[in-house]
Amino acid sequence: MGRDSVYGPRYTNVDFSINKETAITERVGLQFRAEVFNIFNHPNFALPSGSVIPGLDQFGIPDLDPATNKPFAAGLITQTPDVAQGNPGLGGGGPRVIQLGLKVKF
């Protein structure tokens, strides 16, 4: 098999933010921030399982894919990228999420 003959799914993500700055005094300012990650809620997918032969768990039982209860099938995608990296919500590639912030600057 040649190089790049197998590739993972596309990754599409647009983040968006609006900041509103309000002056309290000449020196002190208040900033309100609304940050939207993956604003179009475009689904992104982690790399699929690359394993064809199922492994065994510590009890010697074949390691099954919990989503299907079948041996891990090569090419099957079961999760989004943020879950795949063990960082659901904060990692990249999840669904649309919104972060609100308030900041006093002087």
Place this chain on the structure above:
Amino acid sequence: MTRRLATRLVVLVVLFTSAALWAQSFRGSIRGKVTDPSGAVVAGAKVTATNAGTGQVREVTSESDGGYVVAEIPAGDYDVKIQAQGFAVAQAKVKVNVGVDTTADIQLQVGQVQGQLIVTADLPIVETTRDVLGQVVEERLVTELPLNGRDFGKLVALTPGATVEPSGVAGTTKGFGQFNINGNRDSSNNYTLDGTDNNDPFLNNSALNQVGITGAPASLLPIDAIQEFNLQSHFGAEYGRDSGSVVNILTKSGTNALHGSLFYFVRNDHLDARNFFNSEPRKTTFQNNQFGASVGGPVVKDKTFFFGAYEGQRERVGSDFLLQVPTVAERDAARQIALDSDLLPNGINPALEKVLDFFPVSNTSLTPGVVRDKNDMDIAVFRLSECRRLPATRRWHVRQCGP
């Protein structure tokens, strides 16, 4: 005699320390050429660069080719004044970035009047003075761009040549902050913080903002403590160590004015969309609160400065999983084994039913469940910087501010 020797030793130590700083620069420099209205070079012009924040002054003189270099100065805004006999005083506002040469060529005007020529020199789009490639991510970008979880490591993707494998599968559990530069491995990046080594020697990735048990950073350098960072994808030999890139992070230093911030950021599943693979009637729990403060100012005006920052994170996160439980058939089998056993002449131990009741009933051996996790983090950064007069050399007068 011994005292003199001691002084010399101190001077030597200072010189060697400065040499070490020269080797791996987390500072910047201003360089340029001084010319007259006809374009001819002006030698012997006095160039004075004053840091707008700390008042640190550095003086150099233009050489016979009209060129001048104000080397190894902390990143920041500078007011540059150029004085030469027979010319009007010229002034320039120059922004110095970490690990970058800013070019400010000055053309003097003839006249004795206090005429002023304001030149603004900013970050060069293409650096013409060194054979490096990279990207300076300035404070404005660091603090103003949307950043999920306030993890500056996600900003590396702004650099041309950087690729981030978002699923983290190829990079195992190293998280989003891991990146490949120009096709190098993700462990080929050299991280420095204020010029010092910031690498994890085992995983060979950034020691700060490195992932904890799962993909969430176990330690976060507060965004409000970062002045800027420079990612060099093609760097000078003085950095060495790795083939990939150099990530030069600079923390803030206090200035003559008191500045700071107070912040609170919130993320909550009520504001989030449903995960693509979540078929449950409810969304998975997610709560993230990040809060903190930063303050910097003078201890002694123009001389000693302090800067401190604190950030706390309280994250509560659930992950949807399918969990394995005993099936109805397996429960019956367990009871049958207990009945058949010779060890229990008095019938089934009632504790068996209690144990079986701990598992939800399922016909397929699988039942959906949520694994709850939490990530609590507190980090404080403190930095004291002092400007100190070092032994002056023939070419320039040195007043160095150290971290």
